[in-house]
Amino acid sequence: MTTELSHKKNQVKIAESFGSASKSYDVSARLQRYSGKHLMPWLPNRNDLCVLDLGSGTGFFTDLLASSYNQVIGLDFSKQMLKFAKQSRHKDIMWLEADAHQIPLKDESIDFIYSNLVIQWCEPLDVAIKEMLRVLKPGGLIIFTTLVDGTLRELKSSWRQVDDDQHVIDFKSEQQLDKYFNTESSSVLEHKCQDIVLEYQNVIHLARELKGLGANHLPNKKNRGLSGKDKWFAMTEHYQDFLEPNGIYPATYRLYSGLVVKLNN
Numbered sequence: 694m695t696t697e698l699s700h701k702k703n704q705v706k707i708a709e710s711f712g713s714a715s716k717s718y719d720v721s722a723r724l725q726r727y728s729g730k731h732l733m734p735w736l737p738n739r740n741d742l743c744v745l746d747l748g749s750g751t752g753f754f755t756d757l758l759a760s761s762y763n764q765v766i767g768l769d770f771s772k773q774m775l776k777f778a779k780q781s782r783h784k785d786i787m788w789l790e791a792d793a794h795q796i797p798l799k800d801e802s803i804d805f806i807y808s809n810l811v812i813q814w815c816e817p818l819d820v821a822i823k824e825m826l827r828v829l830k831p832g833g834l835i836i837f838t839t840l841v842d843g844t845l846r847e848l849k850s851s852w853r854q855v856d857d858d859q860h861v862i863d864f865k866s867e868q869q870l871d872k873y874f875n876t877e878s879s880s881v882l883e884h885k886c887q888d889i890v891l892e893y894q895n896v897i898h899l900a901r902e903l904k905g906l907g908a909n910h911l912p913n914k915k916n917r918g919l920s921g922k923d924k925w926f927a928m929t930e931h932y933q934d935f936l937e938p939n940g941i942y943p944a945t946y947r948l949y950s951g952l953v954v955k956l957n958n
């Protein structure tokens with residue numbers, strides 16, 4: 694299979710996985726809400742701007758952006774996410790079904806891009822970044838969060854003791870992200886990295902939340918069937934090593950937040 698074809702197939706699978714989660718998404722989105730709000734201090738305080746919410750999902754933040762800015766575009770490649778967003782958000786938002794690797798907008802037409810927890814799904818990331826920079830005006834901003842290496846370390850480590858298959862997506866490192874955004878065309882003005890530890894009643898609760906978020910498509914998984922009850926049980930046994938004294942199961946998410954400017958060249 695050609696690389697382009699396998700890229701397309703992969704994108705369709707990710708979009709379907711998010712699409713099937715569109716209705717349950719907002720109740721499972723504890724992390725998304727936190728990370729999206731945490732970007733607010735970086736938002737420009739002029740309202741005559743044109744904003745692109747890249748990977749807008751159910752449109753929760755697109756709606757918030759539309760209360761502050763003149764022109765807001767919500768872009769997502771999942772039909773179902775967009776359908777849900779259109780039905781539940783009532784502001785004057787332009788919705789676009791498109792892939793972040795091929796943004797159907799004119800060069801230099803956007804003042805800033807807001808993107809909350811999306812680019813960890815973008816592969817190849819440099820293509821998506823090139824597209825973002827193409828549609829941004831010179832001096833325009835990318836205000837984003839993503840997850841980096843160290844995310845779901847408890848789950849990864851528990852599965853590693855059971856088999857060598859992929860059970861969690863591969864996250865880039867903080868240093869890799871800095872490299873992607875510090876180029877001759879763009880520069881990281883500020884970035885933060887923090888561990889957010891969410892609490893779960895059990896491992897099933899964690900798995901359900903990941904599924905509810907649509908974050909369960911694994912491009913490099915070898916065994917595509919169910920993992921098997923025995924393997925699942927063995928993994929949950931290893932997860933006990935992380936159990937806290939109050940009986941809570943922790944899961945760490947390493948959140949990278951970035952403020953990037955498109956350079957004038």
Ligand SMILES: C[S@@+](CC[C@H](N)C(=O)[O-])C[C@H]1O[C@@H](n2cnc3c(N)ncnc32)[C@H](O)[C@@H]1O
Pocket residue numbers: 704707708711712722725726729747748749750751752753754768769770771774791792793794808809810811814815906
């Ligand atoms: C974790 S959700 C975040 C949604 C929203 N930004 C929020 O904060 O609630 C990720 C979203 O990105 C979309 N997405 C992932 N990869 C994408 C791509 N290459 N192009 C467009 N949308 C993409 C998914 O369909 C999903 O709706």
